Amino acid sequence: MIVSKICLPLPCIMARNVEFDEQLAISKAMDVFWKKGYNGTTMRDLTEAMGINSSSLYNTIGDKHQLFVKSIKHYTESRMDAAKKQLQQITSPLKAIEKYINASVYTITNEPNSCLAIKTTFEVATGDAEVQKIIRADSEFTYQLLIGLVNKAIEKKEIKVSQDAEMLTDYIINHFTGWHESFIIHRDKTRIKKTAQFLIEQLSQ
Amino acid sequence: MIVSKICLPLPCIMARNVEFDEQLAISKAMDVFWKKGYNGTTMRDLTEAMGINSSSLYNTIGDKHQLFVKSIKHYTESRMDAAKKQLQQITSPLKAIEKYINASVYTITNEPNSCLAIKTTFEVATGDAEVQKIIRADSEFTYQLLIGLVNKAIEKKEIKVSQDAEMLTDYIINHFTGWHESFIIHRDKTRIKKTAQFLIEQLSQ
DNA sequence: CCTTTTTTGAAACAAACGTTTTATAATTAT
DNA sequence: ATAATTATAAAACGTTTGTTTCAAAAAAGG
Numbered sequence: 001m002i003v004s005k006i007c008l009p010l011p012c013i014m015a016r017n018v019e020f021d022e023q024l025a026i027s028k029a030m031d032v033f034w035k036k037g038y039n040g041t042t043m044r045d046l047t048e049a050m051g052i053n054s055s056s057l058y059n060t061i062g063d064k065h066q067l068f069v070k071s072i073k074h075y076t077e078s079r080m081d082a083a084k085k086q087l088q089q090i091t092s093p094l095k096a097i098e099k100y101i102n103a104s105v106y107t108i109t110n111e112p113n114s115c116l117a118i119k120t121t122f123e124v125a126t127g128d129a130e131v132q133k134i135i136r137a138d139s140e141f142t143y144q145l146l147i148g149l150v151n152k153a154i155e156k157k158e159i160k161v162s163q164d165a166e167m168l169t170d171y172i173i174n175h176f177t178g179w180h181e182s183f184i185i186h187r188d189k190t191r192i193k194k195t196a197q198f199l200i201e202q203l204s205q
Numbered sequence: 206m207i208v209s210k211i212c213l214p215l216p217c218i219m220a221r222n223v224e225f226d227e228q229l230a231i232s233k234a235m236d237v238f239w240k241k242g243y244n245g246t247t248m249r250d251l252t253e254a255m256g257i258n259s260s261s262l263y264n265t266i267g268d269k270h271q272l273f274v275k276s277i278k279h280y281t282e283s284r285m286d287a288a289k290k291q292l293q294q295i296t297s298p299l300k301a302i303e304k305y306i307n308a309s310v311y312t313i314t315n316e317p318n319s320c321l322a323i324k325t326t327f328e329v330a331t332g333d334a335e336v337q338k339i340i341r342a343d344s345e346f347t348y349q350l351l352i353g354l355v356n357k358a359i360e361k362k363e364i365k366v367s368q369d370a371e372m373l374t375d376y377i378i379n380h381f382t383g384w385h386e387s388f389i390i391h392r393d394k395t396r397i398k399k400t401a402q403f404l405i406e407q408l409s410q
Numbered sequence: 411c412c413t414t415t416t417t418t419g420a421a422a423c424a425a426a427c428g429t430t431t432t433a434t435a436a437t438t439a440t
Numbered sequence: 441a442t443a444a445t446t447a448t449a450a451a452a453c454g455t456t457t458g459t460t461t462c463a464a465a466a467a468a469g470g
Contacts, residue, residue: 017437018447037328039244043428053449054429060447064428114327121389122319122327123242132390139390161407167399174383174400181382182375184326185337185344195376198367202407221416221467248458258419259459265417269458 018060023074025050026061030071034116038068038124069130075116076138083145093152094159097172098200100146104176105196109189114180143169159203168203175199223265228279230255231266235276239321243273243329274335280321281343288350298357299364302377303405305351309381310401314394319385348374364408373408380404 028050032041043064047054061067086103090096108115117138125132147169153159162168179192233255237246248269252259266272291308295301313320322343330337352374358364367373384397 037242037244039242040328042426044426053447055431055450056448058429114331118386119327121386122324123245125389126319136390162403164399164403167396167403170387170396171400171403174380174387177383177386178379178381181323181326182379184330185341191372191375194369194372195379198369198372198376202366221418221465223417247456249456258417260420260461261418263459 018056020050020052020056022060025052026067026070026074029067030074030116033068033071034075034113034119037119065130069134072116072120072131072134076134076141079117079138080141083142087145087149092158093149093156094204096149097146097153097203100149101172101175101196101200105179105192108176108179108183109192114184115176118177118180139173142173146172153203161202161205172199172203223261225255225257225261227265230257230262231272231275231279234272235279235321238273238276239280239318239324242324270335274339277321277325277336277339281339281346284322284343285346288347292350292354297363298354298361299409301354302351302358302408305354306377306380306401306405310384310397313381313384313388314397319389320381323382323385344378347378351377358408366407366410377404377408 029046032045032049036045041064043054043057046064046067047057050057057067061070083100087096087100090099113119117135120131121135125135147165150159150165150169150172154163154165159168175195179196182188182192234251237250237254241250246269248259248262251269251272252262255262262272266275288305292301292305295304318324322340325336326340330340352370355364355370355374355377359368359370364373380400384401387393387397
């Protein structure tokens with residue numbers, strides 16, 4: 001055992017391969033954390049949903065906290081990929097911002113659970129540096145994506161409301177969390193769509 | 206015991222009074238839930254902070270969930286009282302809206318914990334009808350408070366940006382949650398103050 | 411004072427928690 | 441085939457969980 005630890009990262013002699021698909025298992029775990037939150041999820045919830053034994057879990061992925069970290073990484077990375085693909089073929093920067101806003105509204109008002117990143121921010125990010133780092137990276141990605149579009153939109157004079165691209169980017173992003181909260185409380189798509197429409201009008205004027 | 210339950214609400218014969226101040230104890234419990242969340246808080250956390258034994262707790266207030274319900278009620282009711290007092294002597298409705306926004310920004314960027322109502326919304330409101338009802342009542346209070354001001358501001362032509370008071374009220378309220386999230390992630394007061402200033406300018410224009 | 415009723419503190423409760431151990435099955439290299 | 445190594449499943453680990461019990465203390469009415 002000691003020998004195999006020293007000659008990492010690959011074990012010297014292979015004996016048996018892991019049976020389950022780790023990425024798939026993490027994706028299943030993510031769904032549980034998404035629904036129940038970190039503290040509301042038990043290891044038995046996780047192993048049951050993942051379809052693996054706890055010994056296999058601890059041998060490959062690690063403990064509950066490591067699994068949570070990998071789950072929210074999986075969540076944020078999937079979302080970043082989707083966002084990149086979504087906007088790559090739009091020529092007008094303002095139209096791209098509109099599309100991003102409308103796509104967010106659609107997700108907010110049609111997904112069964114609220115955003116995992118936001119739930120995590122309010123539940124554990126304050127007291128968990130490792131989690132906070134992932135959340136911050138996810139936030140920074142959205143910020144960079146949008147500020148690129150905002151800058152181009154200002155250059156092209158598609159936005160006249162303000163010249164402060166950084167503030168305007170913060171201002172746009174700021175709406176998403178409120179829409180999530182509103183939908184949890186009221187379950188009213190129209191209220192959210194109306195304020196989103198107003199935000200877009202404000203930018204376009 | 207059956208007899209004393211029948212002749213409720215007051216017991217027929219008093220024997221000994223509760224030693225601790227129930228409102229104070231609930232306030233202490235609220236602080237723990239505020240910091241750790243519902244699932245992150247244990248009964249031992251609570252009894253320790255409240256300075257009472259669990260038997261006394263169960264005899265007077267009830268179980269963990271009932272204590273949580275009373276804690277968030279205490280939170281929301283305190284906040285409603287403060288909001289009412291804050292705005293009662295302002296003549297200009299737009300100035301009152303500005304004051305409400307600025308007071309919220311101050312709280313967001315100076316309190317050690319993020320808003321308990323928002324944390325609760327994202328942690329447990331979806332799956333807990335009793336909690337959701339309290340959260341919805343709190344939300345409705347803020348909504349009614351602000352829509353009154355927005356309507357007056359539109360009447361007085363202090364707001365020209367839109368005639369749709371309901372949408373505009375949702376739009377204003379929607380910012381608060383995002384500011385909370387932003388402050389958890391970035392701890393940057395200036396970013397929040399700038400977007401708040403921009404929101405006020407948008408309304409005032 | 412004495413009886414009655416209730417609160418209190420400490421201990422105890424079963425169940426559930428996150429995690430580890432152990433024995434067995436499976437796989438690869440020799 | 442055999443030896444070596446690892447993944448797996450089931451059971452067990454010691455703690456901690458939310459909650460209850462129980463004896464003792466306290467206070468009210470008779």
